[in-house]
Amino acid sequence: MIDAILNFDFVRYSLISGILIGLVAPLIGAFIVVRRLSLIADALSHVTLGGISFGMYLISIMPAVALINPMWFGILYAIVGALLIEKLRSSYNNYQEIAIPIIMSAGIALSAIFISLADGFNQEIVGLLFGSISAVTFSDTITITIITVIVLLFILLFYKELFILSFDEEYSTVIGIPKWIQFLFIVIVAMVISASMRIVGILLVSALITLPIAISLRITRSFKQLIGLSILIGEFSVVAGLVISFYMNISPGGVIVLLLVLLLAITMIAQKLRSRKAKGAISYENR
Secondary structure (H helix, E strand, O other): OOHHHHOOOHHHHHHHHHHHHHHHHHHHHHHHHHHOOHHHHHHHHHHHHHHHHHHHHHHHHHHHHHHOOOHHHHHHHHHHHHHHHHHHHOOOOOOHHHHHHHHHHHHHHHHHHHHHHOOOOOHHHHHHEEEEEEOOOHHHHHHHHHHHHHHHHHHHHHHHHHHHHHHHHHHHHHHHOOHHHHHHHHHHHHHHHHHHHHHHOOOOHHHHHHHHHHHHHHHOOOOHHHHHHHHHHHHHHHHHHHHHHHOOOHHHHHHHHHHHHHHHHHHHHHHHHHHHHHHHHHHOOOO
């Protein structure tokens, strides 16, 4: 793997991008999961695919547009989709969750139309669906780096406001937290999902955002601990997944997600065994 990193550009780009994604995906995922908006990642990933397929269709009919990375179309679509979700959530006060399947359906429909217009599935589309080491370019790495810097700055500047929004949205309104912070947060989520798709794949990106949090929730006792452990788990799964997929010549997305599922299963089994052991010790003491 060391030789591959030194000799092949795409391996270096994938590793750098993977490390950045392993940082920002669980970081933003902590706020999403606590707000019970986990499914928003699925919705926006499908909208992102619609944007990318639109970009590919545009390139097929207008070669001059080929200078624009289709990933930017995906980011644009994801941001619009995120804002529409937030608008629909405010329109359906008693049924806010309905906004997510509405936008997800629109994203799938757009994807199907533009993929068909762009001559159907090709290797690049398959790589976007399931992740691909060789698909990560220098341009993608720069884009992911920019998104990472934006995310970190946003979290550092508005951590307190995001914490309150995540745990008590009504209280945040009472104390006067501006609504534009909520809108910016949704835009940030869209950007993170768009950045993650190259490595993890559009169909699996929500797992990288939610599974590290699901594991950490069973272990940690505070929100900051939750964020810290989730990032460590995310980094481990991404780097290990990239290494395994490189040697096995398979898509990294599936490997990364299976590693996370395995870690979750191990955590749950370990907790169950510990609980049984504790109950056994108490029963023994009561004899």
